Amino acid sequence: MSGFLPLLGQADNALFNALNRLGPIITHPQSSTSLHTPDHSFYLVDQETSVTPSQIADWLDAGVEKIILPLSLATDIVNTIPSERVILLLDVGSVSAVSDRIRSGVSGVVLKTPTVDVDLISSVSSFFSGSSIYLLPDPAASPSIQTLRAISSAGATVIIPTSSLTLQPTSKSQINVADAFLSIVTSDRPDNLFPTVVSTQAGQTLGLVYSSVESVRESIASGKGVYQSRKHGLWRKGETSGATQDIVSIRLDCDSDCLEYRVIQHGAGFCHLNRLSCFGPLSGLTALESTLKARLESAPTGSYTKRLFDDPELLRSKIMEEADELCRATSPEEAAFEAADLIYFALTKCVAAGVSVADIERSLDMKAKKVSRRPGNAKPQWSKPSAPAPATRDRTDDGPIQMRTSDLTSVTPAERVQLLRRPVLKSEEMITKVKPIVDQVRQSGDKALLELTAKFDKAQLASTVVFPPFSPESMKLDDEVRKAIDVAYANIRKFHEAQTNNSALVVETMPGVVCSRFARPIARVGLYVPGGTAILPSTALMLGIPAQVAGCKEIVLATPPRPDGSISPEVMYVAKLVGATAILKAGGAQAVAAMAYGTETCPKVDKIFGPGNQWVTAAKMLVQNDTDALVSIDMPAGPSEVLVIADHTANPAFVAADLLSQAEHGIDSQVVLVAVNLTADHLASIEKEVDQQAHALERVDIVRQSVSKSLIVKASNVEEAIAFSNDYAPEHLILHLESARDKVPLIENAGSVFVGPYTPESCGDYASGTNHTLPTNGYARQFSGVNTQSYQKHITSQEITASGLGGLGPVVVTLADCEGLQAHANAVRVRLSTFQ
DSSP: OOEEEEEOOOOHHHHHHHHHHHHHEEEEETSSGGGGGGTTOOEEEOOTTTOHHEEEHHHTTTOEEEEEEEEHHHHHBBBBBBGGGEEEEEEEEGGGGGHHHHHHHEEEEEOOOOOOHHHHHHHHHHTTTTTTEEEEEOOOOOOHHHHHHHHHHTTEEEEEEEGGGGGOOOSSSSSEEHHHHHHHOOOTTTTTEEEEEEEEOOOOOOEEEEEHHEEEEEEEHHHHHHHEEETTTEETTTTTSSOOEEEEEEEOTTTOOOOEEEEEOOOTTTTTTTSOOTTSSSHHHHHHHHHHHHHHHHHOTOHHHHHHHHHHHHHHHHHHHHHHHHHHHHSSHHHHHHHHHHHHHHHHHHHHHHHOOOHHHHHHHHHHOOOOOOOOOOOGGOOOOOOOOOOOOOOOOTTOOOOOOEEETOOHHHHHHHHHHOOOOOOHHHHHHHHHHHHHHHHHTTTHHHHHHHSSSSSOOOOOOSSSSSSGGGOOOOOOHHHHHHHHHHHHHHHHTTOOOOOOEEEEEETTTTEEEEEEESSEEEEOOOOOOSHHHHOOOOHHHHHHHHSEEEEEEEEETTSSSSOOHHHHHHHHHHOSSEEEEEHOOOOOOHHHHOOOOSSOOOEEEEEOOHHHHHHHHHHHHHHOOOOOOOEEEEEEEEEEOOTTTHHHHHHHHHHHHTTTTTEEEEEEEEEEEHHHHHHHHHHHHHHHHHSSSSSHHHHHHHHHHHHEESSSSSSHHHHHHHHHSSSEEEEOOOTTHHHHHGGGSSSSEESSTTOOHHHHHHHHSSSSOOEEEETTTOOOOOOOGGGEEEEEEEEEOOHHHHHHHHHHHHHHHHOOHHHHHHHHHHHHHGGO
């Protein structure tokens, strides 16, 4: 703290900038100048101003250091705000009116006094033990340097209005800013110079110099590094070398006998040896920042850092990769190693964006000042259970991408069970996390949707739902993409239309007793299409076409908006093709909740379909168990998976491509190769193809992790391989087998089967006609993939003639009497009695 605190009133830019370099400035929150005060400013709230704890919290969250409140306002606000951020404004005569609660809830006192009384300061200091004391004298009086020193010696700080401050020499009406700042500084040197530490914005020391009143005065006014040479007088840093300095701040040490200048150093550096620091090379973050800045300006040929600057997607992938590796680190050494890698790539990103280490530290300081705290939960895309770490992890980007291998002929029953396991999905934990989101949408409807979409999807929306007719501008597509979607639509529709059975099932179970069953569409369905930055028209086709074919009256398609609030034109075009009656611009648990309960604009649905991350899956499971929602879901969902069975006829390139087509979905994708009596050379060829093809993919960093957790399972014959597959119950099963079609009757559990070498799983994902929304995580034992009948329910009916009741009635009466349900029996008896 310097010898004074300025109270901002009228001040020109030069004076304002000078004060800004010295520390806190007091201003009024209502003042237009408060918008330009530094983030360490103090806010002085007037007696007449009406404020709430929420407003004050917002100011403190925005970076205001402390709030100065009059006693009348402090009574209601003290203890709702941290005491270290609150200062009390008092008239001299009001000190005795302060209660113990108020006194313990503040960290300082501003005392309004017409005169400066050292004894009064001592008395107030004793009453407010441990608090900082500030004096606000009569604004008409300009305190002298002697007064400032006396007040400081008594343990207080004077508040000086900017009208009494100047950059000109001190006069009777105004005091020079540097004179006020240095009024409490002492020097034990015969030449009265002040030792001055010069450091970077991040606090790394550049050198030790000396300052005088004159040099400090010029530095404060000019914003440039100016010091006092003991031999040559004023030393304007860089005046001849060009290595100038911009002053960020000037501070006093705790004893007020030493200065610290924090500067932005230009040119070769501070030292006369043309290096940044007089104390030798920099280290740590400052050294890394310096290197990165140099690489950005002029990188040597072949520089990896230059490649990162030129390839944002590579840099993004490396940041995500290193963050994941840090999360997996277990030992202190490994954590330090991985953290260093992550910091390198993160700081590269920052330097590319023009962000310095000082900017990062400033942001950290701002966050530390916040008094409002968020729950701190992870965003949906990162709230997944940690996948098990691979047995071995390759540290180099160019290392081989390999699967793990087991042999069914040698594994124990317990080991075989482990081979069949997927990562554990913590359903209860995820449901607990999504419940607040679901409840928020249920209670607040569209308002909650808009807030959550802004929070999770970073999209500011004016409305949540788009209704047809959809504008042509929203469906502008490349002709080739449109043609491809049209072909896929035709194939998928043809296959799903063949699944419909509109004729009723009629059976006469005994003479005069006719039972029937007929299908009816589910009236209102919700289709969840993952998206945001991704483009997934295929999922919209797979979910929308069977709904259209089944005859659903309302089709609500939900998909996350892009940051600009729009939906991808591919998805919009498909929405038109399948007859969507509404498009909900929302993702995650909030979209599921909106469709389950309905909002002011989003229609409520009866059944929700579609894949998604664990937040979506947990929300679906939550709402289907809520009787107030009265909604069902298609199936539980997990990570994408493929199991490939390959024998001696398999083309290694084909097998590798099929494995990678699922491995690229995410690091938790499940990929299994069951090798039927393959030679070592054949298996090595497949592994080589996996490695080579993976390295050619843009998503190689994802593939590296998913493949490292994937399995090669050796089987001695086809029957053993298919038995393992049936136990595994894969989402996608691909048969690279001799006479593959003949093996299909042996398949008992699978979401969808791809038969033969020219049937890649990709075709089923997009356009062959079958549906790609399939059961995962072993649920193929119990669930079918989405189909036309998924969008229908079946109603039964019966019609009994009098003669039929004569034959059936006695049977019903006997059974009802056996169960003690007399009314049931009576409903038959009263009819039978009319036959007599």
